[in-house]
């Protein structure tokens with residue numbers, strides 16, 4: 001096994017075109033081999049993306065959702081959750097404070113909520129754009145015309161994870177939805193000139209090494225600009241409450257292999273990794289990741305936006321989060337970027 005791993009890592013040093021079997025070999029790495037994998041991924045990150053870490057401030061504007069994803073605490077059937085939605089003024093105020101703290105990218109994230117009309121949301125995008133900041137939207141599935149409207153309003157990027165590349169598992173965990181529909185949304189977004197963010201969970205019940213390799217190959221096939229890869233964390237008020245949490249090790253290996261086969265993408269060190277291990281985010285930053293997404297939502301609503309439980313930093317103010325994460329980044333010998341952090345494939349935005 002060690003020999004096959006060494007040969008595969010050697011191949012990865014020469015080409016980013018790894019086969020599914022190659023990817024599975026890297027993901028199956030034991031403890032010692034994993035260290036070599038992380039070190040090489042870190043080297044690739046340094047070569048192609050530099051030492052800068054990009055901070056994206058997330059504003060969680062609504063926890064209403066009409067969908068019923070089996071893994072998510074915001075699902076419609078979770079009647080235990082107190083729902084909230086921020087007004088346009090509140091979202092704008094959160095955006096303005098984040099820009100004052102130095103953020104150059106904001107992520108407007110919400111459950112699939114019909115409370116905001118596409119036209120009003122476009123006006124909000126236009127207003128926030130005037131703050132001189134890049135905008136990522138993470139607001140689920142919409143029709144082509146809506147995506148077009150928001151793109152024309154100034155949105156730069158869209159984050160819509162495929163979650164799992166296994167079409168059967170996908171429909172099991174996202175009832176009434178298909179992977180095909182998800183990928184259709186991703187194709188529309190690319191066609192409209194958005195920088196595309198996707199990603200998947202690691203450790204979903206029913207997932208295999210085969211599926212995980214498919215996840216990475218799908219990200220590559222869709223030519224994503226960003227991939228959020230985080231561990232599955234079971235939420236007690238969901239149908240998957242019984243599931244086992246995804247492991248730190250496998251999530252780090254997924255991040256590392258993603259960096260190796262897609263050197264130019266942005267790879268966040270996810271908050272979910274920081275939730276399952278106190279140094280999870282730092283470990284991902286040393287295994288290929290180059291982005292951190294601190295929460296800049298008003299503190300009083302954070303507890304209500306828990307796709308998974310025990311999310312970290314719930315009681316910290318946006319200012320505290322910024323200082324804390326900047327300190328962690330400096331301790332790793334890295335620097336916080338001062339630019340918009342567009343995809344290197346689209347310098348200056350699309």
Ligand code: SF4
Pocket residue numbers: 065066067068069072073074075076110111112140307
């Ligand atoms: S994952 Fe997204 S679409 Fe699914 S229930 Fe949660 S917020 Fe809604």
